[in-house]
Amino acid sequence: MSTLRWGLSLSLGGELAEPARVAEIAAAAEAAGWDGVFVWDHLWHGDDEPFADPWVTLAAIALATERVRIGPLVTPLPRRRAQVVAQQAATLDRLSDGRLTLAFGLGSDKRAEYSAFDEPxxxxxxxxxxxxAGLEFLVPALSGQPVPSAGDRRTTITCVQEPRPPIWVAGRAGRSAGPRRAARHGLEGVxxxxxxxxxxxDVRGALEAGSFKPGAVDVALVGGTSADPEALAAAGATWLISELxxxxxxxxxxxxxxxxxH
Structure with a gap:
């Protein structure tokens, strides 16, 4: 049976667009026994609700806490430059003393976060x-290894976690793309x-899709609830994350x- 951890994931619009207040919320969550505090990575939610920057907010959270895991949930890597993400992530891992967990996905143009800026x-x-392509860059970059696509040079400062912070890939329940991508890139979870x-x-399906044994990788269940968390842990789930x-x-x-x- 896996150990089930409990996390909060906060949107960063409206009143939660204030990094200092979000850091206070994270500190309260740590004091209450939560295991992780994560933030959304969006430009906006609606036409009149822009979001605060997740990386700056995570830096504030890192300084306000000592124990909880922190990270973006989920960063849409196709609208980011991988080399900048690597620099931000390595710096945040140092600032948090090795508490960073990364999560990457495709993102969506549902709210024009790509097309509004003529993203290709x-x-x-x-x-x-x-x-x-972004994951192929980030895995060696965050591990302190030479990056082939960058002329075989080291591009990123050394992380606290070895060989690098864990990386999750986003995926939809019942679909195989996320777990298969995690397996293909040798990542730590979905x-x-x-x-x-x-x-x-849901947990067993994800593990089977990636050919993972229970406990071999993180299976984080984001949003939703469960009437039987122990059954989720027995199946191999490692995180149950509530969204604000x-x-x-x-x-x-x-x-x-x-x-x-919990």
């Missing part, structure tokens, strides 16, 4: 190719979305953070 990558297949209620079959959606007030977020997830 909006087709799903092109986005998948871009995600794979972050599954798409269920209002999680069950053991756009529109959540500071007071509501603080109340949720102050209540243990």
């Amino acid at each position: 990558t909006t087709d799903a297949r092109e986005m998948a190719t871009s995600l794979d 972050a599954l979305v798409g269920r209002a209620e999680w069950g053991p079959d 959606h756009p529109g959540t007030s500071i007071d509501e977020a603080m109340q949720r953070a102050s209540t243990p997830g």
